[in-house]
Amino acid sequence: MLLSKLPSGMRYYLGAEARLRRSVEDTAMSVFEGWSYEEVLTPSVDYYALFEQGMGVMEAQSSFRLTDSDGRMLSLRPDVTSSVARVAATLLAESKRPLRLCYAAHVFRQQQQSHAEWRRENTQLGCELIGVGGSATDLEVLLLAAEILQRIGLGDSFCVTINDVGIFNGLVDELNLDDISRENLRRLIDTRDNTELAKSLEALPITASTRQSIAALTQLTGKRDVLEKAQSVLTNKVSLAAVNKLVELWNVIESLGLETAFEIDLADVSSLDYYTGLSFKVFVRGVGYRVGRGGRYDGLTANFGKAEPAIGFVLNLDSLVEVLGRTNASNGSNGRDVQTIAASELTNTFSDALSRRRNNKKIRIGSNE
Numbered sequence: 001m002l003l004s005k006l007p008s009g010m011r012y013y014l015g016a017e018a019r020l021r022r023s024v025e026d027t028a029m030s031v032f033e034g035w036s037y038e039e040v041l042t043p044s045v046d047y048y049a050l051f052e053q054g055m056g057v058m059e060a061q062s063s064f065r066l067t068d069s070d071g072r073m074l075s076l077r078p079d080v081t082s083s084v085a086r087v088a089a090t091l092l093a094e095s096k097r098p099l100r101l102c103y104a105a106h107v108f109r110q111q112q113q114s115h116a117e118w119r120r121e122n123t124q125l126g127c128e129l130i131g132v133g134g135s136a137t138d139l140e141v142l143l144l145a146a147e148i149l150q151r152i153g154l155g156d157s158f159c160v161t162i163n164d165v166g167i168f169n170g171l172v173d174e175l176n177l178d179d180i181s182r183e184n185l186r187r188l189i190d191t192r193d194n195t196e197l198a199k200s201l202e203a204l205p206i207t208a209s210t211r212q213s214i215a216a217l218t219q220l221t222g223k224r225d226v227l228e229k230a231q232s233v234l235t236n237k238v239s240l241a242a243v244n245k246l247v248e249l250w251n252v253i254e255s256l257g258l259e260t261a262f263e264i265d266l267a268d269v270s271s272l273d274y275y276t277g278l279s280f281k282v283f284v285r286g287v288g289y290r291v292g293r294g295g296r297y298d299g300l301t302a303n304f305g306k307a308e309p310a311i312g313f314v315l316n317l318d319s320l321v322e323v324l325g326r327t328n329a330s331n332g333s334n335g336r337d338v339q340t341i342a343a344s345e346l347t348n349t350f351s352d353a354l355s356r357r358r359n360n361k362k363i364r365i366g367s368n369e
Contacts, residue, residue: 009109009120013321021123021321024152025104028125028315031148032102035140037127040101042083048073053303054082062111076108080124081297081312088130089305097131097308104317119318126294126314133298133309135248138278141294142253145282145313146261153324157285161221161265164246165279165295167230168269170238171214175206185214190270192218209235220266224250227264245277282315284323291319340364 006012013021029039051060055078063078077083080103088099109120127144129137142160149158168189172182188197197218201211216233220226227250230243246264253262268281275295282292294313301308339361341352349365356363 007120009118011119017321017325020324021317024317024320024324025123025125027152028148028317029102029104031144031151032127035100035144037100037102040084040087040103042077042080042087042103042105044077044106045074046077046083048075050086051075051077051079051082054085054300055079062109064108064110077105078107078109080105080107080126080314081128082300084128084312085130085297085300085310086304088128088308088310089301089303093305098137099130100127101130102127123317124314125317126312128310128312130301130310131308133296133311135245135252137309137311138249138296139252141311141313142249142262142280143256143258145292145294145315146258148315149282149284152320153327154284154320157323158261158291159263159283160261160280161263161268161283162246162249162278162280163265163268164242164277165269165275166242166245166277167234167239167266168217170236170240170242171210171217171234173238174210174236175204177204186269189214189217189267192267194218213239217269218267220264222264223259224254224264226266230266242277249278278311280313282313284320286323286326287319289319291316291323338362338364340366342366 032039045066048060048063048065051063054060060075060078064076066074066076068074084101084103088101092099104123104125107122107124109122111120125148127141129141142162145160146158149155168186172185175182177185185197185200187193188200194215197215201214204211213234213236216230220230227243227247231240231247234240234243250259250262250264253259265281268279276298277296279295280293281290284291292313292315294311296309296311298309299307301310339356341349341356341363343349343365353363353365
């Protein structure tokens with residue numbers, strides 16, 4: 001066995017990169033605290049069935065699995081939201097609502113998510129707001145995510161794309177498709193494969209207006225004009241109600257002067273199974289894949305107790321550090337200057353060292369060479 005190499009999808013973090021990870025994590029947790037979120041630590045190993053119920057079967061299958069001594073299937077934590085939903089419905093069932101919980105936690109995936117997202121161990125910075133619904137909570141988590149990105153130095157390069165899964169669900173529910181056909185339709189919209197999407201829609205016994213509405217989703221990406229066009233194209237009542245919720249949300253985003261940081265993307269329909277309303281993804285210029293995602297999952301806590309409205313998001317610490325590391329390197333940012341203390345008689349050497357450390361100087365014991 002060649003132990004000088006790591007398993008695929010794993011890596012070390014050293015020196016400046018390790019410090020940057022710590023700094024970003026500390027900043028995020030400070031922002032969570034500023035919005036009155038309490039930290040929660042979840043188990044690294046849990047029952048595999050928990051994640052099947054929380055993430056959906058397809059997502060859960062990417063996890064590392066092992067068998068417990070009693071024969072039950074366990075999993076290395078591939079997701080934190082499922083665990084938080086359970087603790088909200090069990091240990092915190094009698095606690096005052098809303099619950100505001102946050103975390104910085106490692107998650108593990110046996111299968112790499114994509115060629116770009118090659119890591120199989122990631123650190124998620126996230127929060128969950130449980131026990132109250134409405135536009136105010138949707139807006140709260142969006143602004144919280146935006147503040148973290150601004151405070152870590154990505155204020156000019158991030159974009160949060162928002163959607164509501166009710167738009168897609170409303171359109172396809174009236175088609176009475178089987179699970180395979182529904183998933184195929186979702187994949188074609190999400191990848192914006194207009195040619196194959198047109199072929200699939202032609203094969204379905206649906207009206208021309210319904211066909212036009214579904215096909216239009218791949219083109220509805222942008223700012224306010226996207227919502228106005230959606231209102232004119234869509235006829236399904238459930239879909240229109242979801243669009244109207246996004247209009248209400250966008251009105252507030254514009255009133256706060258934050259529209260440059262947000263975008264509408266009605267073709268983004270790749271959300272996890274537990275999303276029930278608003279869904280969003282976070283992108284940063286220089287990273288070819290999302291660095292975060294979130295949304296509303298009002299049905300998840302029912303797996304462990306009573307159903308409650310809930311919304312949350314996660315940011316991928318590893319991806320954030322990757323883009324920040326490139327930015328710092330291009331700016332020549334190396335932190336504080338190091339003061340070298342030449343090694344001599346021990347008492348003198350370390351007396352000098354302690355004096356400089358009391359003044360918060362960065363030091364190194366040894367020669368200048």
